[in-house]
Amino acid sequence: MRYCDGELSTAETARVRSHLEACWECRAELDRLQQTIAECMEFRRTVLREHLPPPPEPWKDLYTQMGRIDAAMAPPPLWRRALRWLGDVAQPRIALPAGAVAALLLAFVLFRDTPSVQAAELLQRAAAAENKFPRTARRLRIRTRSGSFTRLLPAGGPSPVAELFAQARYDWQDPLSARSFGAWRDTLDRKDDEVAEDREGFRILTRAYAGELREASMRLRRDDLRAVQGTFRFQNKEWVEVTELEAGAALASAAETPAPAAPIRTGAAVEPVAAPAAESGDATDADEVKVWALLHQLKADLGEPVEITRAEGKVRVSGVGLAEERQQEIAAQLAAVPHVEVRFADPAPVPATAAAARATLRSGESPLAAELERAFGSRAMVDTVAAEALDHADALMARAYALRRLRERFPQGAATLPDSGAGALGAIERDHLNALLAHASQLDRLLAPAMRSLGAADGGSEGERNLFAASYALERSVSMLFGGADAAGDARQLPARLLERLAQVQSLARWQLAKAGTDSRE
Amino acid sequence: MVPLSLAAKLNSMAAARPDGGPQQVVARLFEEARDDVYRYLLLIGLHPPQAQEATQEVFLRLYTTLLKGVEIENHRAWIFRVAHNYGLKVRTSQNRSHAFDPALEQKLTSAEPDPERGLAQRERMANLYHAIEGLSEQQRRCLLLRMEGLRYPEIGEALGISPSTVGEFLRRALARLQTVLKKGQP
Numbered sequence: 001m002r003y004c005d006g007e008l009s010t011a012e013t014a015r016v017r018s019h020l021e022a023c024w025e026c027r028a029e030l031d032r033l034q035q036t037i038a039e040c041m042e043f044r045r046t047v048l049r050e051h052l053p054p055p056p057e058p059w060k061d062l063y064t065q066m067g068r069i070d071a072a073m074a075p076p077p078l079w080r081r082a083l084r085w086l087g088d089v090a091q092p093r094i095a096l097p098a099g100a101v102a103a104l105l106l107a108f109v110l111f112r113d114t115p116s117v118q119a120a121e122l123l124q125r126a127a128a129a130e131n132k133f134p135r136t137a138r139r140l141r142i143r144t145r146s147g148s149f150t151r152l153l154p155a156g157g158p159s160p161v162a163e164l165f166a167q168a169r170y171d172w173q174d175p176l177s178a179r180s181f182g183a184w185r186d187t188l189d190r191k192d193d194e195v196a197e198d199r200e201g202f203r204i205l206t207r208a209y210a211g212e213l214r215e216a217s218m219r220l221r222r223d224d225l226r227a228v229q230g231t232f233r234f235q236n237k238e239w240v241e242v243t244e245l246e247a248g249a250a251l252a253s254a255a256e257t258p259a260p261a262a263p264i265r266t267g268a269a270v271e272p273v274a275a276p277a278a279e280s281g282d283a284t285d286a287d288e289v290k291v292w293a294l295l296h297q298l299k300a301d302l303g304e305p306v307e308i309t310r311a312e313g314k315v316r317v318s319g320v321g322l323a324e325e326r327q328q329e330i331a332a333q334l335a336a337v338p339h340v341e342v343r344f345a346d347p348a349p350v351p352a353t354a355a356a357a358r359a360t361l362r363s364g365e366s367p368l369a370a371e372l373e374r375a376f377g378s379r380a381m382v383d384t385v386a387a388e389a390l391d392h393a394d395a396l397m398a399r400a401y402a403l404r405r406l407r408e409r410f411p412q413g414a415a416t417l418p419d420s421g422a423g424a425l426g427a428i429e430r431d432h433l434n435a436l437l438a439h440a441s442q443l444d445r446l447l448a449p450a451m452r453s454l455g456a457a458d459g460g461s462e463g464e465r466n467l468f469a470a471s472y473a474l475e476r477s478v479s480m481l482f483g484g485a486d487a488a489g490d491a492r493q494l495p496a497r498l499l500e501r502l503a504q505v506q507s508l509a510r511w512q513l514a515k516a517g518t519d520s521r522e
Numbered sequence: 523m524v525p526l527s528l529a530a531k532l533n534s535m536a537a538a539r540p541d542g543g544p545q546q547v548v549a550r551l552f553e554e555a556r557d558d559v560y561r562y563l564l565l566i567g568l569h570p571p572q573a574q575e576a577t578q579e580v581f582l583r584l585y586t587t588l589l590k591g592v593e594i595e596n597h598r599a600w601i602f603r604v605a606h607n608y609g610l611k612v613r614t615s616q617n618r619s620h621a622f623d624p625a626l627e628q629k630l631t632s633a634e635p636d637p638e639r640g641l642a643q644r645e646r647m648a649n650l651y652h653a654i655e656g657l658s659e660q661q662r663r664c665l666l667l668r669m670e671g672l673r674y675p676e677i678g679e680a681l682g683i684s685p686s687t688v689g690e691f692l693r694r695a696l697a698r699l700q701t702v703l704k705k706g707q708p
Binding site: 001005007032036039041049052056060062063069070167190212 | 574575624646
């Protein structure tokens with residue numbers, strides 16, 4: 001075979017040729033082999049060419065596409081390089097003549113950087129900023145077409161989203177980083193970039209002409225160029241939105257800090273919903289409860305950064321960093337409700353206090369990794385359980401936040417509301433409590449047997465009296481169990497603490513549910 | 523005399539090269555090989571729209587590689603190597619449950635009689651197709667790439683196997699096909 005294909009060395013070829021001259025049997029075998037090869041080529045020439053389907057579309061003009069590649073790969077113009085050089089050397093002691101400065105500014109205005117150059121420079125600076133700090137685990141909220149969940153990354157374990165990113169050659173272990181974004185962008189032969197700037201920071205949008213990932217955008221915070229939000233759209237119409245959660249601080253800030261009424265700078269603006277002409281008077285508590293109920297139907301009260309406030313006689317629904325489709329969905333849901341104003345904006349900068357309060361987690365390895373592997377049977381099983389447990393913990397926490405917001409907004413409960421409002425509010429609360437208990441029950445099923453096998457006794461329900469605080473503590477325990485441990489904690493106590501907090505949450509939720517049922521009957 | 527623009531100067535410099543510059547090289551290869559690459563991608567399971575898009579992508583990658591000054595000894599081998607690897611990635615992400623099936627056997631048996639080829643030849647081709655389908659995946663890939671003119675080291679590089687393993691796969695594949703053709707039935 002190798003002789004037939006010319007794959008032998010010169011010496012070997014000579015030996016084989018010499019043998020063939022002497023051996024009819026081998027020569028006949030070689031003839032049969034070459035005849036088979038001829039049949040294969042006949043097959044290629046006739047069958048494949050005639051019976052395979054032709055290309056469904058006309059072939060694109062390659063010269064046009066090669067021209068785009070040329071444009072994307074062109075170096076920055078000389079004037080830009082000169083301007084950069086001037087920026088490097090310009091020191092206070094160098095005073096340029098006013099005319100020269102004006103000329104340079106004019107040149108800059110007229111011949112400013114292309115978006116591609118802007119994007120590349122911005123990503124380079126952001127990546128340099130990232131390199132100054134060690135990579136730590138980050139809690140990320142991930143939204144997809146089919147739902148939302150929270151992940152502590154970097155983390156192992158397969159998932160449909162991880163698979164999507166792997167096929168797109170985008171680092172799923174660190175999706176919210178200028179490094180990963182830049183690395184993906186550098187693989188693109190052809191791309192279009194857009195760069196937008198507002199007072200909170202920068203937004204880079206890159207569209208690819210080919211590949212699995214067709215569009216990616218990333219928001220960089222102005223202060224430190226930290227990537228805080230990313231949106232990814234894939235060729236198969238899937239989309240993924242990744243937002244950083246600051247160990248609950250971001251959720252808290254979204255829940256407790258009214259969004260600034262800043263106009264939208266990028267994307268389609270959602271205009272304030274004007275009140276119907278016939279309505280009069282100011283919004284009432286009943287109107288507000290109606291808004292809560294409608295948002296509850298959309299599940300927009302479960303951790304999404306949507307705010308409900310009262311201002312200027314209206315119920316104002318505002319939010320930060322929501323995807324455009326979600327903004328429109330919410331606006332449509334509330335369109336017919338009187339005394340309602342919908343106003344969305346881009347993300348506000350994370351307050352310094354929230355940033356300082358960021359919990360520091362180690363880089364993703366559980367302190368009980370070996371014990372968990374023994375308890376669950378394998379590393380793969382640990383990863384599977386971790387993913388499911390974190391999902392339930394996150395969903396439980398979202399319900400706890402929603403309940404807290406309702407309690408803060410309506411501290412007297414349904415007592416001060418008219419019948420219709422009281423009924424709606426009670427229904428929302430019971431729904432949240434039932435869902436919270438369901439997630440707690442799932443955590444019990446997933447984790448309790450393993451925790452007991454690690455020596456933890458079933459926890460008492462005394463201790464925390466506040467459902468929110470107990471939920472928060474439980475959610476932290478689950479995160480620490482699978483992703484790391486805080487500096488002051490003793491990892492060996494984690495299983496016992498987790499069971500204790502789980503018992504507290506279940507007890508408190510059942511009590512509140514029973515109370516809500518009693519209140520509704522009164 | 524009007525001075526030449528920089529772009530015109532560059533174009534004339536490229537035109538003076540024996541191969542006419544990267545654009546001309548890629549354009550020529552595109553005309554020569556795009557249908558072969560497209561058919562190869564169909565045979566490894568891409569659906570026609572993905573196969574066509576992947577084909578164009580391969581040639582644009584070739585252009586980008588040449589622009590970077592990379593020397594490529596055998597353009598055709600490079601194209602098929604990249605097409606194979608890129609095609610497999612596209613195939614795994616295809617939003618369909620099955621790889622593309624060209625249904626060649628059905629087309630062969632239902633094709634109109636061709637006076638030039640005769641029934642016997644059509645039956646041989648149908649049997650050959652059936653035999654090729656019966657090869658292991660690596661044997662089939664080695665065979666298809668060899669049919670496109672790639673040498674053993676080039677096939678090995680595309681498939682991630684050694685040249686000697688390529689030779690072994692091809693030997694077994696042809697032995698199998700020989701048996702089928704000799705017997706006249708799969």
